[in-house]
Amino acid sequence: MNKYIINIVPLTKIPLYRDQSFYYLHKNEIPKGSLVKIPLGKRTINGIVLESKSDFPRLGNITLKKVTSITEENFVTSDQIKLAQFISKYYFVSLGIALKMFVPQISSTRKKNSESRIMNHESLKKITLTAEQISAIQEITKTSTSYKLQATSYLLFGPASAGKTQVYFESVKEILKNKKNGQALILLPELTITAQEIERYGKFFGTDKITVLHSKLSKGQYFKNWSAIKNGEAQIIIGTRQAISAPFKNLSIIIVDEEQDISFKQWEMNPHYDARFVAQELAKIHKAKIIFGSATL
Secondary structure: OOOEEEEEEEOOOOOOOOOOOEEEEEOOOOOOOOEEEEEEOOEEEEEEEEEEEOOOOOOOOOOOOEOOEEEEOOOOOHHHHHHHHHHHHHOOOOHHHHHHOOOOOOOOOOOOOOOOOOOOOOOOOOOOOOHHHHHHHHHHHOOOOOOOHHHOEEEEEOOOOOOHHHHHHHHHHHHHHHOOOOEEEEEOOOHHHHHHHHHHHHHHHOHHHEEEEOOOOOHHHHHHHHHHHHOOOOOEEEEOHHHHHOOOOOEEEEEEOOOOOHHHEEOOOOOOEEHHHHHHHHHHHHOOEEEEEEOOO
């Protein structure tokens, strides 16, 4: 007997004038965020569970379809669903299409990828901070009694080689030191500069602290890194705009480096979005600090 009614978002395009989720029947409660298979028309597609109800009106003239199968329970987090709902509303895109960017392909492959760990263990030379750098770090890392987006967003301006990276390093180090199991997200505009930045962060923090997330990773490596972020094993996550969709467990600070770069905008496919703006909402959801670094004003 099907005792529960399950509210599910199909991971496909639904016209915006229609409901973005549908009700299905299942014999058991299914946790929010679970990845399931559902019938939609003549197709069987993936969907994400929003809620389960055992107490619902039985209407004799309405027949609900049943959930086909459960792929994985608790697959995406409540915070990811919140961010997908924001993207859907702000950018006028189907909720299913917005949620799809948060759902990686499941893989048990554990293929080694050279970008997952940096082999160079040479540490960065000790750098003496300037008074301006110290002042910026103190302002960024000071404790806030309550979360206010305007009070925890910072613009760090300076040309190349002006010392912004050292401010990033020290700010991340201080915030993660004071927040148990905290995570840092480093957003970069281009894949071409990712390897260089991974090496720099690896030298400062240690290669075991760094996890990367971008579209060029193999399916197996991407899912492995994605899972490490979700489990809280990944402490410092470096990636391109796609990394904003990661399942952060305890995100504490976001750095958007070279924020003047237009590559932070997603043009090629739906959903079209600006990762810089979405990162602000991500910071708001997690009550995290966010730094925008720019070489131009």
